[in-house]
Amino acid sequence: MIITGDDEEEIENLKKSLFQEFEMKDLGAMKYFLGIEILRSKNGIFLRQKKYVLDLLAETGLLECKPAETPIILNHGLKIEEGGKLADRGRYQRLVGKLIYLAHTRPDIAYAVGVVSQFMHQPQENHMEAALRIVRYLKGTAGYGVLLEKKEHLEIDGYTDADWASNPNDRRSTAGYFTFLGGNLVTWRSKKQKVVALSSAEAEFRGVKSGITEILWLRRLLSEIGFPPTQGSRLYCDNKAAISISENPLADILTKAVNIKFFKEVLGKLNIGDAVAQLEGECQEGKYCRR
Structure with a gap:
């Protein structure tokens, strides 16, 4: 069991209560847990x-x-x-x-x-x-x-990338992201996308969506534990087509195939009335619409 917190008195009271109910031993500062080594130095904590x-x-x-x-x-x-x-x-x-x-x-x-x-x-x-x-x-x-250093800020940054149609069997793309909190790498993921992207820009957009979702989750988590973000978050993408389309609102025609595919995904599961209502709600939430 790992016990952590910033109230040493409360931690001691919790340990005393546990010792009264269960046969336990205090091993001190954590050094090894479930195969993960925890090394401490003046630079931070190294996992x-x-x-x-x-x-x-x-x-x-x-x-x-x-x-x-x-x-x-x-x-x-x-x-x-x-x-x-x-x-x-x-x-x-x-x-x-x-x-x-x-x-x-x-x-x-x-x-x-x-x-x-x-x-x-x-x-x-x-x-x-x-x-x-x-x-x-x-x-x-x-x-x-992974090194976790103590920083003076809690800024959240993310990076995304996608490997378009990389799977020879089903031609689905693989996308990945990793996010930094206060300059420390905290989350990362690499996963094959659920649908076939018709272009590298579409594959990148889907990867960006996953990165944005992760950043929003981290921002809400910080708010819930009492550290609400005070600055905006940045998400980096290296695909020129995706960047160009996002910077030029008049380039929507270039993403028509993406929009049609999103409509097809929803219409395949709902009747037209329900589909339109759902798309309107999700566009307001920023799920399907880029702006």
């Missing part, structure tokens, strides 16, 4: 899973392997090959499951882990090789983690 990585290397027999420079190769093109040789399903699922947990402190492997986790139901040998490459990358970066 890593070095022991977890070393145990994973020993389990896979790669302690003496040559480290890989990147967690996944460029333009990997991983997919389910027709007639491809199958890998050990149980071993693959256990390995990928551990990599997913490791991504809690390793944002640098989030994309690669997201790719290999798509083949859990039918892993093939090339998928196993990709998963083991991640492990070999970890060999040279076992000490990596």
